[in-house]
Amino acid sequence: MKEIRLQKYIAECGIASRRKAEELILQGRVRINGETVTQMGRKVSLNDIVEVDGKPVKMEKRKVYIALNKPVGYISSVKDQFGRKTVLDLVKDVKERVFPVGRLDYDTSGLLLLTNDGDFSYRLTHPKHEIKKVYEAVLMGVPSKDAIMQFNKGLQIDDYLTSPANLEILKSDGKISKVRITIHEGKNRQVRKMCNKIGCPVIKLIRVSIGNVSLGDLKEGSWRNLTDWEINSFLDER
Known part of the structure; x- marks a missing residue:
């Protein structure tokens, strides 16, 4: 080498x-x-x-690429200083040492990728690649047309302006709404902060896809290996 x-x-x-x-x-x-x-x-x-x-530490010989359905209550890190459960507790039967690609909040569930391939992780997390992440959320209230337009243009959150995103209302009873949100950034608690900004706080949030990888019928707490096609759909774009 x-x-x-x-x-x-x-x-x-x-x-x-x-x-x-x-x-x-x-x-x-x-x-x-x-x-x-x-x-x-x-x-x-x-x-x-x-x-x-x-x-x-030594370089891993076999590359591993995992899709995990993370439940609420797990930290997206290798270890936690407060002794909380981490996503590695859900993949203990994986022999190789892996780490999460990006993060998923403690109180958010859904798709999280893990790997031991640093280049793969870099490809997915560097902002210049703009990998789409899709969430389904249950919100308090109903986003207005103006709020949806704000999502599309970008929202001022903390000290930054979010990149253009997409919000689609799937159904609503007038008090609570189910929506689909698509972003390509990954700042801390970004989706929740964006929803707070438009006056519709998140009740429940789940990530359903990252790029061409979908959660599908993967059960909560379970994981699977990515297919060659899924892996290459990221790497072929480098």
């Missing part, structure tokens, strides 16, 4: 996504041949001994 950047190496080892690997480096939790590294740009090869949190 030729030399590659440290953060990419850590991602290829299945420890974390490339972005998360950069955080680990900056936090002083990574060593190369016994030397703590805190700066980006270092490169490593298979001859180097890389440690994360004092434990040696």
